[in-house]
Amino acid sequence: MTALLETRDLTARYGDFQALFGVDLTLGEGETVAIIGANGAGKTTLMRSLSGVLRNGPDSIRFDGRGIGDLPADEVMAMGIAMVPEGRKLFPSLSVEENLQIGAYGRNTGGYWSLDTVYDLFPVLKERRSNPGTALSGGQQQMVAIGRALMSNPRVLLCDEISLGLAPVIIKDIYKAVPKIRASGASMIVVEQDIGQAMAVADRVYCMMEGRITLSGSPDALSREAIHNAYFGAAA
């Protein structure tokens, strides 16, 4: 398997505070990888590094064989890495449909995803297309955020805690979209605190704790105890 997206010895800091310590991660073409870890483990920092919001040395992140660690977010997005940010981050001044449309602003390559196919994936959005994005329920807002990222027909889709703050039945609904997204050809990195959902859709899982990857492997090969230790620390 060739790596589509890969980090090597990735570090990140906020001022004096170091949030990531030498993270090595690989995402293969067509693969779905889950990253799990407790609050504050560094998952969002990792996503922000991958998407170019946090800058790095060029070779600490490689995409399709090219060093992209030093590129700004807009250029990373144009290459085909789209992000569903933590907390959805819809644009309050834009309607639902405009929020979707703007997802393709920097990358208009064409492909499976368009307004029509996103509405097929989440039919409720079509009914609410003219509402302000922020007038929707949490679950619907999450659908907009996912649809917005899909509009650029990304090669890699980064999802940061798409189940955050949602009821279990809604989370199930949203995760139903994952197989269709994979079928469209996108590789995915799914960040979750909730282990169950992420394990169910992932080919491989990484556990993070305190800015480091503490465990990785295929979901079936990892014991509950190993995950528990990697998640909370061995002493917990």
Add this chain to the structure above:
Amino acid sequence: MIWVDTIIQGILLGGLYALFAAGLSLVFGIMRLVNLAHGDLIVLGAYLILLLVTLTGLSPFVAAAVAMPFMFALGFGLQKFMLNRVLGDDILPPLLVTFGLSVVLQNALLEGFSADSQRIQAGPLSTASIQVAGLNLGVMPLMTFGSALVVIIGLNQLFYRTSLGRAFRATSDDPTTASLMGIKPAGIFAKATGIAMIIVTIAALYLGMRSNFDPSIGPARLIYAFEAVIIGGLGSLWGTLAGGVIIGVAQTVGAAINPEWQILAGHLAFLIVLLVRPRGLFPRAVD
């Protein structure tokens, strides 16, 4: 009837203030930047048009159209190479830089054009008038107001009907998330300031044709523009037009009572609106 006439003259005058203010409103709405050199840039535009008219004999309107791409480039460059560097969480650096720019522009214009007051000659147009329902309306004030309407409608179309307008609004909401959409916030800001300079050129055209100007009058235009933006509610384009009209009407009504009160009445109207509605008449829901 005299009052109706006074008020209509005031509304038309408000068109001029709305033109002064629209560029300021656009830039503030997108990047929360108050450009203290805005008035001086209008004066710069007036000198540029005057120069083109004097050198080439073009009509002022054609000269303004010729000036527009240069003013766009000036605004784009100003934002890209100077203002983008100082934009951030702290609002003080951009204020200091644009204040400095204001002083530099005034002094440069003084060097280049002297302190003599100038005017862009518009020929018979400047005194032409038409009769409407018994009222005598100046063609120049009517054109000013019409231009203000066109500018506000045009900006609204740009904002709500185009992909660039969506990017403007998204960047205004949240530049970091906008960058995840492939938007380069620095580039969006540069385009916005470039467009603001096109509006500044239109404002400069009417400023220069309607009254005398000299290098020192920029800051007073900034005050009117600023008051119109605040009255209308920060970031609201239609509000900016309403704000301009309110100042215009207050000035003409004030002047009708006592000619010395014209300027003061405009400022008083501003203070009263601010007291009654501190966030302006049409504040945007999201700030």
